[in-house]
Amino acid sequence: MQPRSSIGVFDSGYGGLTVLKEIVNKLPQYDYLYLGDSARAPYGNRSFDTVYHYTLQCVKWFFEQGCSLVILACNTASAKALRTIQQNDLPGLAPGKRVLGVIRPTAEIIGKFSETKSVGVLATNGTVVSESYPMEINKFFPGLKVHQEACPMWVPLVENNEHENNGADYFVKKNLQNIFEKGEDIDVILLACTHYPLLKEKIEEYLPVGVKLLSQGEIVAESLADYLQRHPEIENLCSRGGQHTFYTTDSTEDFDNHATVFFGKQVKSKHVDLDSVTG
Ligand code: DGL
Numbered sequence: 114m115q116p117r118s119s120i121g122v123f124d125s126g127y128g129g130l131t132v133l134k135e136i137v138n139k140l141p142q143y144d145y146l147y148l149g150d151s152a153r154a155p156y157g158n159r160s161f162d163t164v165y166h167y168t169l170q171c172v173k174w175f176f177e178q179g180c181s182l183v184i185l186a187c188n189t190a191s192a193k194a195l196r197t198i199q200q201n202d203l204p205g206l207a208p209g210k211r212v213l214g215v216i217r218p219t220a221e222i223i224g225k226f227s228e229t230k231s232v233g234v235l236a237t238n239g240t241v242v243s244e245s246y247p248m249e250i251n252k253f254f255p256g257l258k259v260h261q262e263a264c265p266m267w268v269p270l271v272e273n274n275e276h277e278n279n280g281a282d283y284f285v286k287k288n289l290q291n292i293f294e295k296g297e298d299i300d301v302i303l304l305a306c307t308h309y310p311l312l313k314e315k316i317e318e319y320l321p322v323g324v325k326l327l328s329q330g331e332i333v334a335e336s337l338a339d340y341l342q343r344h345p346e347i348e349n350l351c352s353r354g355g356q357h358t359f360y361t362t363d364s365t366e367d368f369d370n371h372a373t374v375f376f377g378k379q380v381k382s383k384h385v386d387l388d389s390v391t392g
Contacts, residue, residue: 157237
C-alpha cells in the first residue's frame with residue numbers, strides 16, 4: 114500500500130492561499146503541501162499551451178513529493194490545463210492519483226444563489242476566453258445567464274500590494290461597470306480568480322445594493338470535504354498531521370511577505386527549482 118502523504122495545493126502564485134486558508138479551516142486534520150509558481154506568474158494572459166505545460170510540470174512535482182491528491186487552486190490552470198491532465202496525462206502518469214480544480218465545484222452551486230437567473234463572473238483573461246464557466250455552469254443550471262468580464266489588472270494590483278490603494282479603485286469600478294452593462298439583472302458576482310478575495314472590500318464599495326458577492330475558498334473547501342467522504346480510497350492516502358509546507362519557484366522572502374497577507378498567518382517557505390521536472 115502507498116504511504117499516506119500531504120494534499121497538494123497549487124497556484125500560479127499566492128492566490129491559492131486564499132483557498133488553502135478555507136480548506137485548512139474546514140479540514141485541519143490533514144497535511145498540506147502548497148506550491149506557488151511565482152517565478153512564472155501571472156498565468157492569466159499566457160497561452161493554453163504554456164499554462165498546460167507549466168501546470169503539468171507542477172503536478173508532476175507534487176507527485177514526486179508523494180502527493181496522491183492535488184488541487185489546482187487556480188482558475189486559469191483549472192480552465193486551461195485540468196481537463197487535458199485528467200484525461201490525457203493522468204492515466205499514463207499516475208492512474209491512482211487525482212487532480213481536481215476549482216471551476217466545477219463553483220459551477221455546481223452558483224445557480225442556487227441567483228433569483229434573477231443571471232450571474233456575473235469576474236476572472237483573468239485566460240479563464241474568460243476558455244469559456245469554462247459558461248460551459249460548466251450550463252451543465253448544472255441550463256438557462257442561467259452567465260456574463261463574464263476579464264479583469265487583467267486585478268492580479269498585478271494584488272501581487273504588487275496595491276489592492277488597498279486608490280489605483281485599485283479605478284480598475285475595480287471600471288470592470289464592475291462593464292459587467293453590469295453586459296447584464297443589468299445580475300444578482301450574483303463570482304470572484305473566479307483566487308487572487309480577487311483580497312479586493313473584496315473595494316469590490317463591495319462599488320457593488321449595487323442587493324448583489325451577492327461569492328468567493329471560492331469556502332465553496333472549494335466544502336466540496337473537498339464532500340469528495341474525501343465519497344472517495345475513501347483517496348482519503349486513505351492523505352496523511353493527518355495538521356502540517357503545512359510551502360514552496361515557491363521564486364524568492365522565499367517575497368513569497369513569505371505576500372503569503373502572510375493571503376493566508377492570514379505567518380508563512381515560512383522553501384525555494385524549489387522545477388528544472389529537473391519535465392513539463
Ligand atoms: N489566481 C489565479 C486564478 O485563480 C490567476 C493568477 C494568474 O493570472 O496567474 O486564476
